[in-house]
Amino acid sequence: MKLQVALDVVDLPAALRLAHQVAEHVDILELGTPLVKSVGIGAVSAIKAAHPDKLVFADLKTADAGELEAAMAFEAGADLVTVMGAADDDTVRGAVAAGRKYGKEVVADMITVVEDRVARIREVAKLGVAFVEIHAGLDEQARPGYTIDTLLEDGRQxxxxxxxxxxxxxxxxxAVRDAGATVAVAGGAIYNAPNPTTAAQQLKKHAA
Incomplete structure (x- = not known):
């Protein structure tokens, strides 16, 4: 199972600093949506230039114009880009088409509430994405009673x-590894830690 770190900061110097601290212990460097919105698509190029040996994940959460937005990220150096799993099927197909053109991969992000998440995961997987990210956002995680177990069960099903x-x-x-996940995405557990390097190292150890 690969370990992905979400660089959920809003300025490029902070993102580069965090990436430098953890790169040795992670497989994928994710540019969080707030970072891309704040800095622009050039942030992707900067992270890739600093860490050419790592997979760079542009979390665009594209909801429309899938081929156009995915192409922008791939041209900037992204290896993976997200499209909303609840978006129109043609939006997902467009992003996947861009991925094929550039030899890169698309991930369907299931952060949006849908009537039947497991059914939609299965549907969107057939559209050609590399994998589906079963995602609880920060707002959902803050609710009383939130548990990661629901995400794991949906993945298993x-x-x-x-x-x-x-x-x-x-x-x-x-538990994420044992549920069969391809990638575990860690954010706050790393960037809010007193020592992000140690936090990433420990997560990688527990993921093995």
Whole structure:
């Protein structure tokens, strides 16, 4: 299972600093949506230039113009880009078409509430995405009673390649691995830690 760090900061110097601190211990460097909105698509190029040996993930959360937006990210150096799993099928297909053109991959982000998440995960997987990110956003995680177990159960039921994002910590990452996830996405557990390097190292150890 790969470990992905969400660089959920809003300025490029902070993103570069965090990436430098954790790159040795992670497989994928994710530019969070706030970072891309704040800095622009050039942030992708900067992170890729600083860490050419790492997969760079542009979390665009594209909801329309899938081929255009995905192409922008791929041209900037992204290896993976997100499209909303609840978006129109043609939006997802467009992003996938761009991925094929550039030899890169598209991830369907299931952060949006849908009537039947498992059914939609299965549907969108058939549209050609590399995997589906089963994602609980910060607002959902802040609600009383939130548990990562719901995400894990949806992944097990869906039966397609998936990643998990939503409160992954050292005491939950093994369960993510055991559920069959392709990628575990950690954010706050790394960037809010007193020592992000140590936090990433520990997560990677528990993911093995």
């Amino acid at each position: 869906a039966g397609v390649p998936f990643s998990i994002a939503g409160g992954i910590k050292t005491d939950t990452i093994a």
